[in-house]
Each structure stands twice: as structure tokens, then as C-alpha cells.
Amino acid sequence: MNRLLNSSACLAGLATAGLALGERAHAQETSAAFEGAVSSVEARLQASVEELTALRERIAAEKVPMSKRLRELEGELSAARLEFQQTQRLLDGRTLDLSNLRTELKTRQDEVSYLGNLLGEYGRNLESRMHIAELQRHAAALGAAKLAAENTTLGESELFSAQAALLETSIGRLDDALGGARFEGRAVDPVGIVKPGTFAMMGPAVLFRSTDGTLTGVVEQRLGSLEPTAVPFADPETARLAGQVIGSGQGEFPLDPTLGNALKVEATQETWEEHVRKGGTVMIPIFALAGAALLVVLVKWLTMAFVRTPSRRRLSDFLTVVASGDRRAAAADAATMGGPVGRMLEAGVQQLGQPRELIEEVMYEKVLGTRLALQRFLPFVAITAASAPLLGLLGTVTGIMNTFTMMTVYGAGDVKQLSSGISEALITTEYGLIVAIPALLIHAFLSRKARRITDEMDRAAVSLLNRLQSTAREPVESAA
16 A cells, blocks of 8 residues: 555656646747747838838828829819809709799780680670670671680680670770661561661660661560561651651650660550450359359348348337337337338237247247348358359469460470460469459458348347336236
């Protein structure tokens, strides 16, 4: 064991000695390497310093000419920048001018378009506001302006020329309207024959005289006609003065301030018979009912007007006679009263002494007879008041049917063709109400008058019965 331990110790010593020798050798090698590296670095550093010195010398030699060249280039750059700025300003100015020119050109184009539309609208309005007689005179200028507006091949200057010619025509028309003008043309007479002649325009009024002298009148436009229509004067003297003015261009003429409306109103005037005829066949039963109702009203009015009714004082005197018990005097007094009240009281007095119920029934019979006589034919007046509006409604329906028939044949544009059906519809309704309203009022009045007569009879009958009852009680009270 000791031997082994010693051997191990020896081996350890040997190893330690070997390690020390190795470290020493490595240190020597490292030191030699460092020295070589330092020498190499110093050599390289010396070479770099020399190279830097040479480079600095070369830079110093080249710096002056390069600085000079740089200043020259900087001068050229400044000149180029200045030239660029000037060119840019010039370009901006040209661009602004071009934009302004484009804006002004657009404005002028809009103005041209506006003026074209304005002149076109003026031409259309001028044609619509011209008198129909003037359309013959200015047909060429109107047609040229209209065709120019529709022709897409024409330039703006040619279109403006045509429209300006129409404007000059309208200005000349104003001069003619102020001073009057005469021109040749043609017009339609009331029969529908076209006749040539001469127009005379005085302000808004236009007169016409045919070449043969058979037609002289005021010119107007008829619906559905493209030619002016001459309405002849009803007064021969007016026609003569108008012919003189048209022929010679001067003279006196009674100008219509209504521009022909007075003649139109006069033409619409009609007699009562013509007005009734427009109502059609429905007017026959309406007038038949009206005549029958009028006859009944007259008869009933005369009948009720002469019906006698006693006053309160006269009735009081009669009741005094009845209270006296004198039957003959009471009957004579009742007979002198007359009228339905007197006849009723007379019939009641003749039954004196009979039971109250019998007297009451006798007088009530007279009241019923009088009531039936007074009410006779009055329901016919009420029927007339109810039927007349229905007949008017019937005429309205037939008139509207005729109107639609005319619209089917002639269309809805010509109002005069439709006026017959409309007149029938309105006139029948008018006369239906004219008959119904008085009939209703008169029926109410006559019914009230008949009721008042029967009420007087009832009052007189009740007074008589009350007096008879009070007379019958008096003797009993006296005996008591």
C-alpha cells in the first residue's frame, strides 16, 4: 500500500513539473507573437501615416481649383434657377390667361345660348299674341324665324339674322299699331266662305271689308279656325263708317272699347221663347205641371179667400142666444153667420135637447166635410213641388248625355258644339226649381189657411158644447 501511495505521489509530482514546463514554453511563444504583431502594426501605421500625409498634400493641391469650379457651378445653378422661376411665372401667367379666356368664352357661349332661347321664346310669344289677321301679314318673317330655329345646319350668325329680322318686324308692328295700318288679306264670313279684302288695324281693333263690298265687320278668331272671321255690323251706319275708314284710311268710326266683347254679349242675348226651347222636351211636362198647379192654386185661393169666419164677439153673442134656450133664434143667428162655422153651428143647434155626444158627432161631421173640401187638390200642389225638381234632374241627365254624344262626334275642343247639351241640362234644372219653390211655399200657405179655418170650427164647436153643458147645470144648482 505504501509503495502504491509513493508511486502515486511520484506521478503527481512529475505531472506538476510537466505542467509548469508547458506553461512556461507557452508564455514564451505568446510573448514572441505579441512582439511580432506590434512590429507589424507599427509598420502598417507608419505606412498609413505616410499615405495620409500624401493624400492631404494632394487634397490641398486640388482644393483651390475644385472650390473655384464649385463656385462657378453654383453661379450657373443660381442663373438656371432664376431662369426657371421666370419661365414658371410666364407659364403660370399664360395658364391663368388661358383659363380666363376659357371662362370668358364659356360666358359668351352661355350668353349666345340665352339670347337664342330668349329670341326663340319671343318669336313664339309674338306669334301667339298677334291678332289672327296679322298672321297673314307677317307669315313670311314668322316662318323664316321658325324654320331657322329648327334648322341645325345653320350657324349662330345666320340664326341670329333670322331672329333679328323677326325683331325688326315686331318693332315695325308696334309703329303700325300706334298709327294704324291697312293691308290685304282674306277673312271668313259667318256662313264660312273665305273672301279676300282689306284689313284695317287700329290699335287692338281690326276691321275687315271684302273686295266685293258685301262684308264689313270686326275681325275675331273662332275656335277651330285658322282664318280670321269677320263678324258683320248689325247697324248699317256703323258698317258704312267702317267701310269708309278701311277704304280711305281716315274718317270717323265708333270704336268699341270692349274690343268686340259687346257684340259677343249682344249675340248671346235671346228671347224667353228661345231660352225655353233650349231646355228640350222635358220643359213640356214641367210647364204642364206648373200650369195645372197654378190653376189649382188660383181656385183654392179664391175659395179660401171668401170663407167667412165669425169674430169672437159675434160668437159670444151667438152663445148668449143659445144659453137663453130659444132654439129657433139660435138657428136663425147661426144661419146669419154664414160660412162653414155658421153651417156647423146651425147643425148643432138643430140637435139641441139631444145628448152631448150626438151634438158633437153632428158638428164633427160638418168639420170633416169642410176639411175635405178645403184640402181637395192641395196634394197636387205638393206633388208639383216634389216632381218639378225631379223633372229638372231628368233634363240635366238627358242634357249631359247629349253633351257626351256631341263630344264623341266633334271632340271636346269646340265649346259651342257642346253648349246645346249644357244649356238643356241647366235650363231644365232652373225651371224645375222655379216651379218647385213657389209651389212648395204656396202649398204651405194654403194648408195653413185651411187648417186655420178648421181650427176656428173646432173652437166654435167646443165653445157651443161647453155653453150647453154649463146651461144644463144651472137649473140643477138653482133647485139645490
